[in-house]
Amino acid sequence: MAMDVEEALCDLLRRTEFSLQLDESTLPGNEALLLAYVRFIKDEQLTEEFLFSRELSTDAKGESIFRVVDHFFKQKAIPLKNIIAVATYGAPSIVGCYRDFVSYLKQMVPEVMCIHRQQLAVKHMSSRLNESLQYVITAVNRIRSGCLKDSCVKKRTKNRTDFFCIPKFRLLSRGARLIRFYELFESVASISGDEDVALRDILELRQADTAYLADLCEKFNAMNLQLRVDHLNLMKTKSVISPFASKLALYKRNISRGEPCQFLKLAELKRCPDSCDQDIQVYCEHLEMFHGDLMMGAMIPPNLVCQ
Incomplete structure (x- = not known):
């Protein structure tokens, strides 16, 4: 049943423009986990769905994150150009200036809009x-x-x-x-x-x-x-x-x-x-x-x- 739900969602994303949200979590064993969510319009209603979770086995650099996302999209035959916006939580590996996930994505989809969420209380300190x-x-x-x-x-x-x-x-x-x-x-x-x-x-x-x-x-x-x-x-x-x-x-x-x-x-x-x-x-x-x-x-x- 889970496979059917995933396939139905991926089939919809192949034909629909959507926004992508990336987040990162940590498992009890200290493994880094990448979480992806999508938001799109279905039946004239804004819908949000969980897309996938993947373990970051090597590191959490921007290039590694992009490879995980790109591999999933290629595996499911979802065009990257369908991504019209990306919402991120503000980590340097996601939204840094040069070697971050967003810069790699923009090489493939130059017109994508990026929304950065600042979520660290101590981002600027003395x-x-x-x-x-x-x-x-x-x-x-x-x-x-x-x-x-x-x-x-x-x-x-x-x-x-x-x-x-x-x-x-x-x-x-x-x-x-x-x-x-x-x-x-x-x-x-x-x-x-x-x-x-x-x-x-x-x-x-x-x-x-x-x-x-x-x-x-x-x-x-x-x-x-x-x-x-x-x-x-x-x-x-x-x-x-x-x-x-x-x-x-x-x-x-x-x-x-x-x-x-x-x-x-x-x-x-x-x-x-x-x-x-x-x-x-x-x-x-x-x-x-x-x-x-x-x-x-x-x-x-x-x-x-x-x-």
Whole structure:
């Protein structure tokens, strides 16, 4: 039955123009999985269907992603020229400037329209926050690089290391991994100190940064989940993004007064923070930058358009 459904969909796509959406996920064994969805008009109704899922066996570079997509389309005899638009989630391997998936697709279909979705809360940060994130990535990758260290973490963290990978090409998973990292912060810092005392010390010094980024990613991921629905339109998008943008301004005001009550992990560390605290100033600047990026990237439609 599944084969019949797939063949019926492919037969329709051979005769219909459609938009393609690509996403990436991670299996429990840390395998990269490419997901493809299509959207088209059927019986005067906008229809969205799941097209395929394929494991990225080598890497997640743009060329590899294009080869997987191209092979599927050739196998099913679906012309690439039927793709009129591509929606992507914003990873460099998908929407970079040169060797990305979109550039390879445009060589075959020059007129295709590309829509990039920014889905990473920490896309633009201060150098301080970026350094803190890199220290987290270094600690996780060092633990994952050795079986002995990995087994030590499993003993200390009750077999929760399946969540411990923060690859640079999987931007969507970074937020969830950062949240899990902070939940296991003490264990990870302790294990890191067994090999690199300096890394452990810098992790402990930047613990507040990790808490702040984990809190923010949690909120941003919750907003993104609201946008992952069928039949999304301008009005629904505005009803989700506009309140979130307003909350960012509120978060900044509260943190600037030394009241990080909306950031639970950060508030637990800094119970009575000073408004002159350098950390607080860094977080306020980042929230302001994030608010500006969101307003510019989201292009919130005016009320006249929504009406």
